[in-house]
Amino acid sequence: MAKKKEIVITWKVGDVWSSADKTRWRKTKDWKDHRNNLIKEKKVCELCGYEKRLTVHHKVQSNLAEDYVNLKNNRFKVLCSGCHRYLHRVWASYVRKKDPIKPDKRLEKILNDFFEEG
Numbered sequence: 001m002a003k004k005k006e007i008v009i010t011w012k013v014g015d016v017w018s019s020a021d022k023t024r025w026r027k028t029k030d031w032k033d034h035r036n037n038l039i040k041e042k043k044v045c046e047l048c049g050y051e052k053r054l055t056v057h058h059k060v061q062s063n064l065a066e067d068y069v070n071l072k073n074n075r076f077k078v079l080c081s082g083c084h085r086y087l088h089r090v091w092a093s094y095v096r097k098k099d100p101i102k103p104d105k106r107l108e109k110i111l112n113d114f115f116e117e118g
Helices: 019-025 029-041 079-096 105-116
Strands: 054-058 076-080
Touching: 029 054, 029 076, 054 079, 076 079
Parallel strands: none
Antiparallel strands: 054 076
């Protein structure tokens, strides 16, 4: 079986990345190794405690290449796919400023505490 060619992405400080650039980055060995190590280390969703379908979320929302490829652990949270999807839905509703999703008080406190860490 032929070995897949490793994806290598070059960038310079100040480069602005599109969604497609970010998608390409998430296919690199560096990102996959980092993501897998974080999931192995945390073992559960850091928001709800679920142990399956774990993903990694960039806490810093940026389109700058240097922010996106910065793999310091404190810049990420391990989330289950449900919490990750919900988090992005809430965030997107605030960015649009149209009908923002207002989490209930308990969840609002958890989300605030979640992002003040690290």
